[in-house]
């Protein structure tokens with residue numbers, strides 16, 4: 440099968456970016472997409488920034504080789520570590536990145552107290568500091584890195600006792616501080632919204648940024664005249680640096696559609712090659 444021409448490239452450390460892809464498929468069903476999950480390297484969160492930058496560059500090269508017209512960095516961690524670098528390194532390529540949705544949270548909180556769940560690298564990056572400085576004014580933010588949660592979601596353990604334990608450990612102390620909003624600053628976390636909502640109760644607002652990111656992708660395509668105006672439903676090609684069968688088994692549950700991922704390999708952690 441040849442690659443779709445003029446696709447949107449979407450990448451994440453693993454299956455987390457599927458939460459963004461899900462929103463994009465709802466809003467822009469005609470677009471062809473190439474999805475890359477770097478499951479050979481997941482999780483990104485505890486890794487050094489330079490390494491995440493280097494992975495992100497290799498993946499961007501791979502997606503551009505496959506005619507990506509826009510790249511959605513569907514990963515808060517990669518956005519924190521690499522978005523600025525990618526924009527400098529590939530000045531002609533439009534990128535859409537993620538940042539924790541502190542702005543809408545700060546605009547709507549009644550208690551003035553907001554919880555933010557994200558990975559260690561996301562909290563350490565300059566992007567988060569700048570979001571807090573620009574939008575967090577007057578709001579008290581409570582952060583948690585939810586160790587182990589990305590791994591649970593990668594295994595499809597969306598409601599397992601161990602998953603609940605991690606989330607309770609993060610959220611109970613925040614509830615004691617009277618938060619009324621939880622920002623999901625990692626694209627894996629929307630898949631456990633039902634569990635989060637069970638723990639925090641219906642009165643606490645949980646913010647999934649995926650629909651806003653999908654809208655932003657659409658705006659950029661519009662501005663550049665790159666929207667696919669076709670009436671047919673676009674195709675999605677899936678690639679993983681991990682186990683293709685495992686990713687395949689997760690797609691119906693996480694994305695709501697089936698696919699046939701292909702396995703790729705990293706050469707020296709710098710370049711992605713198709714085996715065979």
Ligand code: DGL
Pocket residue numbers: 451452453455456481482483484485513514515516517558561589624625626627
């Ligand atoms: N999905 C990711 C994010 O949005 C990365 C999680 C990880 O690999 O640690 O941050």
